[in-house]
Amino acid sequence: MKLAKRVSSLTPSTTLEITAKAQELKAQGYDVIGLGAGEPDFNTPDYIIEAAYKAMKEGHTKYTQTGGLPALKKEIIEKFQQDQGLQYEASNIIVCNGAKHALYTLFQVLLDAEDEVIIPTPYWVSYPEQVKLAEGEPVFVEGLEKNDYKITPEQLEAAITAKTKAVIINSPSNPTGMIYTKDELEALGQICLKHNILIVSDEIYEKLIYGDAEHVSIAQLSEELKNLTVIINGVSKSHSMTGWRIGYAAGNQTIIKAMTNLASHSTSNPTSIAQYATIAAYSHSQEEVETMRQAFESRLNIIHKKLISIPGVTCIKPQGAFYLFPNVQKAAELTGFETVDAWAKALLEEEKVAVVPGSGFGTPNNIRLSYATSLEALEKAIDRIRVFMSNKM
Known part of the structure; x- marks a missing residue:
């Protein structure tokens, strides 16, 4: 066949x-x-496992809202406020079956045939494949070793065409572990604002930072950049919960609503038990x-x-x-x-x-x-x- x-x-x-x-x-x-x-x-830490067990014993084993439990969205909103000073409403958040699913769903609702997404190299292996699955076109921009594998504003500007829909920023990066500084993000952000290019900010490794490095989300630099950014995150890496499959996206309400509608016809809700475990992950001591x-x-x-x-x-x-x-x-x-x-x-x-x-x-x-x-x-x-x-x- x-x-x-x-x-x-x-x-x-x-x-x-x-x-x-x-x-x-x-x-x-x-x-x-x-x-x-x-x-x-x-x-996975014991208190998270115990919260999942408690949820099962209390009968929280049924369908939930497609976009995630309100209580979990509340914890995510508080996390953004505490960590980056970002203000979101529940309508700005969708909880998904892992950060990978959040990215996949985002590209499905964002891209039409031949829409271009700028992907810096080195890249996480699934970025170009997910863009292709949404009938989009990956456009690769080389992050040079001499620049710590990060792209420059000049490179980004040169890659933008009339078909460019989005750019992916992964910081800290998989596979390099490199982090964009505040000034570097500001410069890239200005190019995106100039051309009205959506920023997909993959921040799944934000809690794993070493030495004097600092994680900065491009969304926290200005209200304009926040409105142009969809943040992708989750608990897989930070809380050693890869198998629990809980990730989320935060961004423009129209985009999040479209992602929620798509999820309602594909995966329905993320696993109820894993959502209760994630509530514990974020509400407990870190x-x-x-x-x-x-x-x-x-x-x-x-x-x-x-x-x-x-x-x-x-x-x-x-x-x-x-x-x-x-x-x-x-x-x-x-x-x-x-x-x-x-x-x-x-x-x-x-x-x-x-x-x-x-x-x-x-x-x-x-x-x-x-x-x-x-x-x-x-x-x-x-x-x-x-x-x-x-x-x-």
Whole structure:
């Protein structure tokens, strides 16, 4: 049977492909270290699990409002007020089945055929695929390594056409961990205001910030930018709730209403139990969130130094998220590989270390390593990469 064009054009997920290969090797008995994980290695905090159990025992296992429980929207509104000083109403918020679903629904209601969305590279793997599924056209703008993989106002201006509908800003970034400063966001925002370009601000890693870095939402810079921005966020990364599938969007009421209408015919409401768990996540003390953040920062400080000591590997130290995004083009050349993808494949086959090739993120000279795993495993993986390089050189 012939499949629809919308799915035949999709690019398979590089992350899932590497994960599948690593799992296959593990099943064969090999000691594989997987550094492809896009989720915290901590369990969901107990108070959140207990809130979910309580909700089930009290019978909160039925349908809810499509756009999310009013009580959860209230907590999200208070979170925006407390963290960014942003004022939203319930009509500005939709709760979805994860931040990915929020993005998917947004593009479905926003884009018509051939509408363009500007996507800075490196990008999260699902951005271009979701744009294509909405019959839009991804337009890639290269975030140069010398600029910490961030795009400039001049680059953004040059990419805008009469068909441009939106630009995606992901800060902190997956895969680079880089963060746009307030001044950088202000400059990009002025270009968007000039051309009336919607800003899709993916802030899912906002709670994972290291050193002296600061997270700033472009929506908090002015009322005009707030009105032109849809913020995407959720509890997956901040509260180690990836499997609970709760994300949300905040923005223009017309857009949020359209997203809610679409969700009513696709997914209905997010899981009721997970919504009650998220109410607890936001209403409770955030001490455990900070404990996880500190653990990630500690790992980063140790592993980054060891990684950049390997011949042919360079890596800008990330400011957020839980990924390292080293440039290993020179390492591939030193070991006789024509591409980084081939180098990464050999690393998995020979030393049993699974990393994600940067080609999946639009940057073929890099690899992504997640440090959302134990320090012991991370140090062991770095040692194996060093051995791999030594054996090949």
